[in-house]
Amino acid sequence: MQKWSVGVRPKEYETKTVEDVYNTVEEVDTKEYEDPDYFYDELGRVRRTEKRISTSKRWKIACVSATVTLLSVFILATILSFFFFVSSSNNFQKESYGLPRPSIESNILLKRSEMEITPNHLLTLLITKRKICILEAASGDESKSRDAFSVDHIESARLIFHSNMSHAGVPVHPLQFQRFARSQGIDNDCHVVVYDRGQMIWSAYTVWIFKLFGHQKVSLLSGGYLGWKTHQARSGQYKTDQGDAPSKPRQGDFLASWNDSVIITYDDVLLNTEIDNFDVVDAQTKDEFLGTAQGALYGHIKGARNIPVDAVYDWAVGQWKAADHLKGLFNNNALSLRKPVIIYCSTSLRSSMIWWALTRSGYNGKIYFGGWPEWVVRAPDGLKVIGTTVES
Numbered sequence: 001m002q003k004w005s006v007g008v009r010p011k012e013y014e015t016k017t018v019e020d021v022y023n024t025v026e027e028v029d030t031k032e033y034e035d036p037d038y039f040y041d042e043l044g045r046v047r048r049t050e051k052r053i054s055t056s057k058r059w060k061i062a063c064v065s066a067t068v069t070l071l072s073v074f075i076l077a078t079i080l081s082f083f084f085f086v087s088s089s090n091n092f093q094k095e096s097y098g099l100p101r102p103s104i105e106s107n108i109l110l111k112r113s114e115m116e117i118t119p120n121h122l123l124t125l126l127i128t129k130r131k132i133c134i135l136e137a138a139s140g141d142e143s144k145s146r147d148a149f150s151v152d153h154i155e156s157a158r159l160i161f162h163s164n165m166s167h168a169g170v171p172v173h174p175l176q177f178q179r180f181a182r183s184q185g186i187d188n189d190c191h192v193v194v195y196d197r198g199q200m201i202w203s204a205y206t207v208w209i210f211k212l213f214g215h216q217k218v219s220l221l222s223g224g225y226l227g228w229k230t231h232q233a234r235s236g237q238y239k240t241d242q243g244d245a246p247s248k249p250r251q252g253d254f255l256a257s258w259n260d261s262v263i264i265t266y267d268d269v270l271l272n273t274e275i276d277n278f279d280v281v282d283a284q285t286k287d288e289f290l291g292t293a294q295g296a297l298y299g300h301i302k303g304a305r306n307i308p309v310d311a312v313y314d315w316a317v318g319q320w321k322a323a324d325h326l327k328g329l330f331n332n333n334a335l336s337l338r339k340p341v342i343i344y345c346s347t348s349l350r351s352s353m354i355w356w357a358l359t360r361s362g363y364n365g366k367i368y369f370g371g372w373p374e375w376v377v378r379a380p381d382g383l384k385v386i387g388t389t390v391e392s
């Protein structure tokens with residue numbers, strides 16, 4: 001590749017024939033057109049223009065640009081992670097009443113342990129004036145519950161009736177629940193603590209309903225009212241109030257949503273009999289499950305495993321069975337932590353206890369609120385096991 005420089009005679013011309021020269025000139029002209037960066041200097045040597053950058057220089061430039069790009073990406077990632085860290089730690093602080101939490105891992109553990117709080121823990125929250133909404137879950141006998149509540153209840157508690165949450169096992173409309181919760185002064189950021197008078201089904205169901213309607217922070221008081229009274233016998237700090245709760249509390253700001261991670265409908269349960277995405281647990285008694293109980297047409301969903309509530313809660317001592325026991329129980333029933341679990345009974349009361357025990361053990365439980373009463377009338381015959389039907 002050469003360039004013909006007008007007015008300067010290249011040395012090679014002196015030794016070449018006219019024809020050669022003619023050809024060379026042709027070639028030079030072509031090359032000049034093709035590559036204008038080459039030329040002959042005054043001595044006839046082929047030179048390359050300065051403006052063309054050498055290959056090694058190009059490599060250098062490529063390396064420098066790559067380094068600059070990597071450095072920018074690194075700096076950007078550092079800035080983004082800083083903002084992410086700051087916003088997460090703010091959330092932690094909000095959720096822990098302003099007390100910092102040590103790590104994300106412990107946050108997850110805390111979430112699970114927050115499902116149940118001890119009387120001692122509740123007392124510390126009250127003493128330190130945290131935002132707590134204490135609810136006593138009434139039993140099915142509303143007037144008896146009202147009377148008992150008026151005699152004595154945990155300090156600042158309000159009474160919640162089953163009919164405020166559900167009708168014949170079907171949860172009320174979210175807006176209806178929102179209206180009720182607000183009328184009880186419940187805010188989005190209030191820590192809801194629920195207890196009952198020892199039956200556990202009422203309080204477990206209330207916790208499930210609050211989760212269903214999207215409340216972020218709901219705990220069950222371990223030992224319930226009786227546990228609080230036991231502590232009160234030892235220390236006057238565990239206070240109780242008498243009479244009805246004040247009828248007109250300040251309006252709360254609780255915003256209800258629909259958390260479908262804890263509930264499932266008939267259609268999905270029916271579909272599951274084909275696709276088997278969920279394990280199914282029946283929370284009825286053994287007799288009901290087997291269909292040998294008297295008084296109604298009992299039985300179970302084909303393929304369900306039976307875990308009655310007394311397998312997860314000990315009423316004699318007023319406590320949930322130990323974590324290891326629950327783990328073994330669920331393992332023995334072949335429940336996998338990787339598979340969500342459908343739970344059903346009749347009107348979801350017992351289901352809510354099994355749901356609570358499963359959730360606390362790390363399972364993702366969903367209550368089929370239609371339960372056996374719906375299944376027995378709607379499901380295809382081959383999918384229900386009634387009485388003496390032999391399960392294949």
Ligand SMILES: O=S(=O)([O-])[S-]
Pocket residue numbers: 345346347348349350351
């Ligand atoms: O809802 S229930 O089956 O426990 S009565």
